[in-house]
Amino acid sequence: MTDNTHRSYEGDDIVPHVCRACESRHGGICSVLTHEQLVQLNKHSSRRTIEGGAEVVGQGESVGSYSNILRGVVKLSKMMADGRQQIVGLQFAPDFMGRPFSHESALTAEAATETEICAFPRAALERMIEQSPELEHKLYNQSLKELDEARDWMLTxxxxxxxxxxxxxxxxxxxxxxxxxxxxxxxxxxxxxxxxxxxxxxxxxxxxxxxxxxxxxxxxxxxxxxxxxxxxxxxxxxxxxxx
Amino acid sequence: MTDNTHRSYEGDDIVPHVCRACESRHGGICSVLTHEQLVQLNKHSSRRTIEGGAEVVGQGESVGSYSNILRGVVKLSKMMADGRQQIVGLQFAPDFMGRPFSHESALTAEAATETEICAFPRAALERMIEQSPELEHKLYNQSLKELDEARDWMLTxxxxxxxxxxxxxxxxxxxxxxxxxxxxxxxxxxxxxxxxxxxxxxxxxxxxxxxxxxxxxxxxxxxxxxxxxxxxxxxxxxxxxxx
DNA sequence: CGCAAACTTGACGCACTTCAAATGGTGTGG
DNA sequence: CCACACCATTTGAAGTGCGTCAAGTTTGCG
The missing domain is CATH 1.10.10.10 (Winged helix-like DNA-binding domain superfamily/Winged helix DNA-binding domain)
Structure with a gap:
């Protein structure tokens, strides 16, 4: 298991401005990136605020970007043809949002409350995953956590x-x-x-x-x-x- | 995404005997291992047949090994204190079975039918994951697939x-x-x-x-x-x- | 063949849904 | 600041799908 030992660099000039004050820097996926990678990813990333109730990605839509949740709650849901709906997951800060290696979304992501996210293009992250085993490890761990939660909820x-x-x-x-x-x-x-x-x-x-x-x-x-x-x-x- | 291009080596003497005829060699996680790694993992691995109904791991037990399913169907279930039970997943050959990075099982794994598995010690696999990003990538992809399936089932x-x-x-x-x-x-x-x-x-x-x-x-x-x-x-x- | 376990079928009850109406809470315009 | 409208939530009454309990029936096994 990898150990996050970037703490000593905190406050270093190399860290992009936006990231320096970012609530997601520590628990989120960015915590395993090197400063170089952080700069790289930050070139294409953009902070966005999403009002409660607004859709982030729709079921069946093609996905152009991934993001980190900085604040708020996002609900993931599935809908049947006749309109019956099931929420299949809730995501909280500093969760990573997106389904790597699948370009069409099998579910709808919608902001439950007012939500702030940091979005970056699909290609940028996927390139970075290839370069950084630590990043993939971090993402893998989140998906294992989500799987545990999903199975708990199935019992419910x-x-x-x-x-x-x-x-x-x-x-x-x-x-x-x-x-x-x-x-x-x-x-x-x-x-x-x-x-x-x-x-x-x-x-x-x-x-x-x-x-x-x-x-x-x-x-x-x-x-x-x-x-x-x-x-x-x-x-x-x-x-x-x-x- | 990694490409499995080991096909040309098929039948090579370096591949362990047991693996050579293994049904799991292609779709399973072993497909991304080098021959050296395959030999390494094989040193500690053992094939086992499990009769239908027998428990592989119990809820709350500590897990000593991971395994590949070679044949049969395994059910993953959770139980409440009062006995109510929910099956939270089914696994088929050539699925990998286990929950990496967690040493206590949150669920019970039980053979539904007569099942054949190839088991290897926890430490051996975890060491190999650290060395091989391809292996972790393969495992990550399976957990994403399981997550998709779990969410589909939540709708059901x-x-x-x-x-x-x-x-x-x-x-x-x-x-x-x-x-x-x-x-x-x-x-x-x-x-x-x-x-x-x-x-x-x-x-x-x-x-x-x-x-x-x-x-x-x-x-x-x-x-x-x-x-x-x-x-x-x-x-x-x-x-x-x-x- | 005979027993036990697995499965089916039936009758009845209840937890949750459905349909309908009342209440409350929030924002807006007078 | 109140009055009104609008939506979210609560409450009520009636219906129903699934659970429960209790036989039967079939299947598999020694």
Whole structure:
């Protein structure tokens, strides 16, 4: 396993300006690039802000670029011909977004909240992958992580009750979003009820009813429909059916 | 993308005996290894036959080895504390089996049918990955493929009806198993009804009822409960809800 | 042949969906 | 600052697809 030992160079003039203050420099894929590679990649990269609800790539579209998520939440979804939809993954900063070695997207990527990304052309990254085994290793590790998450979620989709599904979703968010306050777990939901339903394989109404029940049981505290607090994360975890 | 151009060496004395006749030599990960590496890996590798139903690795166990599937079907499953189970993936020859860079298994791997594998110690493979970017690239590509499949299946689990789920399963098998006859799609199911139910997030009874319906509609022909023929793969695909 | 396991079939119940209406929350213009 | 409109969410009532429980039936194996 490779070790990231570029820390000593931090602040060095060689690091591109935009990257120097980049939140993604450490956890993201850029952390394994040499300064030369960083400069190289940066020549073609561009920061973009995407408003919540806007589509980044559509299912079946050809993909011209990859990107890093710097801020926000992106939902990956699949749609059937008749309109039924399933969210198959959520991505958070500093995740890498894209499906290397496939030029047609099998899914839709859409910003759930306002999102900031750093995009670079497909060719630039693919060239860099060929040159840098560390980069490919980093990408491989992220795809293994995503595969683990996808399989966890398959258990949720296939075998959990509506109540457990909703609790599982809240638990996922609680453990992936930076909390708004220090007093435990308080956060804003990045997804609407409709999105949550599409993520859980349920209807909006069922999601709403289960949220109400969890609220009545004091497992969660809800304000403004989006703002949620979890007083006891272990109770939520238990409601999610986690061992 | 790397190109496998070792074909000219075929039959060369340097290739280990066991590998020379190996069905996995071409599609599997071994196809990107040099002959030297193949010899190296072969020193520690061992062929094993696993009877149907036997466990290869258990959920939560520490993993001592990786392997290639040479023949048969392996099911990957997750279990909740109360016994609810979900199959999260099926692997066919010549798939690589294992989760690199994680020493504790998050899932159970069990032979669905009688299965033959070629196992090698964890350390041997991990050393080789460090030396060979081509090998890591090959593994990365398989994990991307598995991720694509997992996400496809999430749509099935979350949004399809029982009928569509069963048809989707039959379609998956029909397109992944070598047919028994040349007359289109005839095969033996590698999974029992109980396994199919665990794969689809259904009960045995529901699977059975939907199979009966598909049989009555002549979309499938069933003999002996395991032997299935698909006269028109497009009708099956349509029943599965594929566009 | 006979037993056990796997599979099928039937009757009934319930969790979730569907359809419909009420409520709340947010932004806009007066 | 309020009134209104619009959308998101909640709540209610009724329907249904799948699960549960309980026989049967078939298959495979000693």
């Amino acid at each position: 989709l296939g075998r959990k009750s509506a109540r457990e599904k909703v609790a599982s979703f809240l638990y996922l968010i609680a453990t992936h979003i930076d909390p708004l306050a220090d007093d435990g777990f308080t956060f804003d939901l990045p997804l609407s009820r409709a999105d949550i339903a599409d993520f859980l394989g349920l209807t909006i109404e069922t999601v709403s009813r289960q949220m109400t029940k969890l609220r009545n049981e004091k497992i969660i505290i809800v304000e403004n429909n989006r703002h949620v607090s979890v007083p006891d994360i272990d109770r939520l975890s238990a409601a999610a059916g986690n061992d | 689990l979350g949004r399809k009806s029982a009928r569509e789920k069963v048809a989707s399963f039959l379609y998956l098998i029909a397109t992944h198993i070598d047919p028994l006859a040349d007359d289109g799609f005839t095969f033996d199911l590698p999974l029992s009804r109980a396994d199919i139910a665990d794969f689809l997030g259904l009960t045995i009874e529901t699977v059975s009822r939907q199979m009966t319906k598909l049989r009555n509609e002549k979309i499938i022909i069933v003999e002996n409960n395991r032997h299935v023929s698909v006269p028109d793969i497009d009708r099956l695909s349509a029943a599965a809800g594929n566009d």
